[in-house]
Amino acid sequence: MDASSVFQDTLPLSSDALLAQLDDWGLSYRVHSHVPLRTVEDAKGVEGQFMVPGENALRLKNLYLRNKKKRNFLVTLEQSREIDLKALGADLGIGNLSFGSADRLFQTLGIRPGAVSPLAMINGVQNDVTFVMDAAAQQADVIYMHPLVNDRTVAVARADLLAFLDRIGCEVTWLP
Numbered sequence: 001m002d003a004s005s006v007f008q009d010t011l012p013l014s015s016d017a018l019l020a021q022l023d024d025w026g027l028s029y030r031v032h033s034h035v036p037l038r039t040v041e042d043a044k045g046v047e048g049q050f051m052v053p054g055e056n057a058l059r060l061k062n063l064y065l066r067n068k069k070k071r072n073f074l075v076t077l078e079q080s081r082e083i084d085l086k087a088l089g090a091d092l093g094i095g096n097l098s099f100g101s102a103d104r105l106f107q108t109l110g111i112r113p114g115a116v117s118p119l120a121m122i123n124g125v126q127n128d129v130t131f132v133m134d135a136a137a138q139q140a141d142v143i144y145m146h147p148l149v150n151d152r153t154v155a156v157a158r159a160d161l162l163a164f165l166d167r168i169g170c171e172v173t174w175l176p
Contacts (some may be wrong), residue, residue, distance in 0.1 A: 003114035003150040004036045010109035015149040020124075025167055029147075034037040036151045038114040040079045047144070050153065057155070058140035060130070062116035064105045065097040069166055072108050073099060075175070076118050077134045082147075092132065092173070118143075119159065119161040121170045131165070132173045 001007040008014040019074055022029055028123040034049040037043045040061050051057060067089060077083060089097040102113050109116070110123035121131050143161050147154045156164075165172060 001112065002036060002072065003038075003112035005033075005149040007112075007153050008149050011112075011148060013148065015147045015152060018119060018122065018147050019154075020165065024161075025164070027032075027164055028157060030155040031147065031159065032153045032155070034151060037146075037153075038150065042126075043079065047153075049175065050155070051144070052155075056139070056141040058134075058137055058143045060117070060143065060145050062118070064100045064109065064116055066100045066104070067095045067097055069095065072104070072124075072129045073097065073116070074109065074116065074121060074124055074129055075131055075132045076137070077175070078136045081134060088175075091175075111148050112150075115146045115148055117146040117148065118165070119145060119147055119154075121165065122168050125168050125170050126148075130173065131170050132175050135162075135174045135176050138174070 001010060005015055034046045047059060059079040065073045065075055076103045085097045089095050106112060108124060108127040108129050109120040111120045137158060140158050142157055144153050144155050144156050149168050
């Protein structure tokens with residue numbers, strides 16, 4: 001199985017159910033369908049199809065990480081930001097970090113590789129995943145991310161993303 005919406009019914013929470021929940025909470029978004037995206041480079045190849053010119057937008061890359069104490073982290077960064085995992089672990093005071101496995105990603109965030117997104121914290125908060133987000137998100141008007149699958153992208157206003165995180169009880173650690 002891949003991370004596309006074809007297999008969304010095999011997820012603990014489907015993309016369709018997530019979008020319905022956003023609707024129920026009165027959170028607005030624009031959804032765009034496209035080919036499955038697995039990397040930032042893939043995303044750069046299609047983002048021109050749906051990004052609004054002149055929009056103060058943030059495009060993301062997301063890292064599912066673990067430390068030696070087996071704590072899980074979702075780190076969300078501006079897509080072109082370079083990151084040194086050793087320095088990140090030291091800056092956050094959590095020790096050395098490494099990438100989590102696909103199986104653990106599914107167990108903790110309920111998604112598959114290629115669909116990692118802040119919206120997966122709807123599952124992550126129940127599984128003690130710590131959410132770390134690039135402070136650049138505090139300056140963006142709109143943030144683009146996957147809604148649990150990698151063949152859809154949603155554009156969410158920053159205020160609505162923060163309202164979503166608050167609604168699910170997700171505390172954000174801001175990364176300067």
